[in-house]
Amino acid sequence: xxxxxxxxxxxxxxxxxxxxxxxxxxxxxxxxxxxxxxxxxxxxxxxxxxxxxxxxxxxxxxxxxxxxxxxxxxxxxxxxxxxxxxxxxxxxxxxxxxxxxxxxxxxxxxxxxxxxxxxxxxxxxxxxxxxxxxxx
Amino acid sequence: xxxxxxxxxxxxxxxxxxxxxxxxxxxxxxxxxxxxxxxxxxxxxxxxxxxxxxxxxxxxxxxxxxxxxxxxxxxxxxxxxxxxxxxxxxxxxxxxxxxxxxxxxxxxxxxxxxxxxxxxxxxxxxxxxxxxxxxx
DNA sequence: TAACTAAATGCAACAATATTGCATCTACAG
DNA sequence: CTGTAGATGCAATATTGTTGCATTTAGTTA
Numbered sequence: 001x002x003x004x005x006x007x008x009x010x011x012x013x014x015x016x017x018x019x020x021x022x023x024x025x026x027x028x029x030x031x032x033x034x035x036x037x038x039x040x041x042x043x044x045x046x047x048x049x050x051x052x053x054x055x056x057x058x059x060x061x062x063x064x065x066x067x068x069x070x071x072x073x074x075x076x077x078x079x080x081x082x083x084x085x086x087x088x089x090x091x092x093x094x095x096x097x098x099x100x101x102x103x104x105x106x107x108x109x110x111x112x113x114x115x116x117x118x119x120x121x122x123x124x125x126x127x128x129x130x131x132x133x134x135x136x
Numbered sequence: 137x138x139x140x141x142x143x144x145x146x147x148x149x150x151x152x153x154x155x156x157x158x159x160x161x162x163x164x165x166x167x168x169x170x171x172x173x174x175x176x177x178x179x180x181x182x183x184x185x186x187x188x189x190x191x192x193x194x195x196x197x198x199x200x201x202x203x204x205x206x207x208x209x210x211x212x213x214x215x216x217x218x219x220x221x222x223x224x225x226x227x228x229x230x231x232x233x234x235x236x237x238x239x240x241x242x243x244x245x246x247x248x249x250x251x252x253x254x255x256x257x258x259x260x261x262x263x264x265x266x267x268x269x270x271x272x
Numbered sequence: 273t274a275a276c277t278a279a280a281t282g283c284a285a286c287a288a289t290a291t292t293g294c295a296t297c298t299a300c301a302g
Numbered sequence: 303c304t305g306t307a308g309a310t311g312c313a314a315t316a317t318t319g320t321t322g323c324a325t326t327t328a329g330t331t332a
Contacts, residue, residue: 010280010327010329012279012327015280042281043319044281044283044319045280045281047318047319047320048281052280063200063201063203065197065199066197067197067199090247092249092252095255105247106248107248111241111244112241112243113226113239113240115269116239116263116264116265117263117269118228118262118263119261119262119264120263121261121262122201122259122260122261123247123259123260124257125249125255125256126254127254127256128253133251146299146300146308147300148299148308150310178312179289180292180311180312181309181310181311185309188309
């Protein structure tokens with residue numbers, strides 16, 4: 001739970017539970033996933049916990065086409081500050097298992113749009129994930 | 137209103153009004169934008185209208201980081217079927233005016249992820265739009 | 273280890289957003 | 303002009319997220 005302490009977030013039993021859930025999953029999870037994983041909890045506290053985690057850069061929000069909203073730990077693939085996503089960080093959704101993963105791309109070329117100044121870009125990809133490609 | 141008729145959607149006064157709003161704006165609009173533009177309306181009908189339009193490919197939904205949900209006409213930049221977005225279609229949000237645009241990129245290279253099969257990709261960009269870059 | 277304090281929690285109440293069922297109406301095909 | 307599938311509008315309800323406030327607690331300091 002040093003992740004929390006490092007970000008100046010108090011380590012409470014509830015926050016530990018929530019962190020466990022994130023650490024157990026290697027893919028991004030939804031708020032519903034968290035709610036289902038918790039045995040007993042207060043919704044308001046959960047929402048505030050998520051907000052704290054997001055503000056401090058412990059987790060980040062992922063929005064995919066089709067109203068899919070997920071959360072994922074930040075330090076897995078990036079080390080962002082205040083919503084900035086650098087590196088070759090891509091959000092990938094598998095069409096077989098539907099899971100969303102934060103992955104790194106080999107190369108991530110900068111997009112150009114005539115007349116527009118592009119400062120940040122985020123790529124969302126769909127296809128088949130590593131697991132579904134070659135089932136264990 | 138041939139757009140609607142072509143997609144086998146009945147042309148009703150309400151749908152005409154909604155279409156007008158889409159046609160008046162060259163950027164994507166939110167449900168709230170539509171609600172504000174309508175003088176008097178039934179929310180349920182509006183939601184159902186949006187759902188019909190989306191299902192038939194008249195409009196498409198755009199989800200941007202930060203819980204930003206917008207709607208835009210499809211035929212402007214793409215000719216998709218059932219949520220498939222092909223072409224060099226990019227969703228761009230201006231950090232000055234906050235508007236979201238559907239734009240085309242010069243080139244849009246295919247992203248590669250080791251171990252994953254990438255079939256589709258969508259790019260969300262942020263920066264400064266054409267209008268804010270050089271104010272009229 | 274005891275006490276303090278800012279941070280976190282949990283309850284109640286609320287606000288905003290979206291959906292379902294059903295009766296009525298209407299666009300448009302024949 | 304008429305029939306009917308599709309669209310509308312109302313009521314009721316579900317889902318999702320927020321605010322205020324009193325209470326508790328993590329982590330610091332004495």
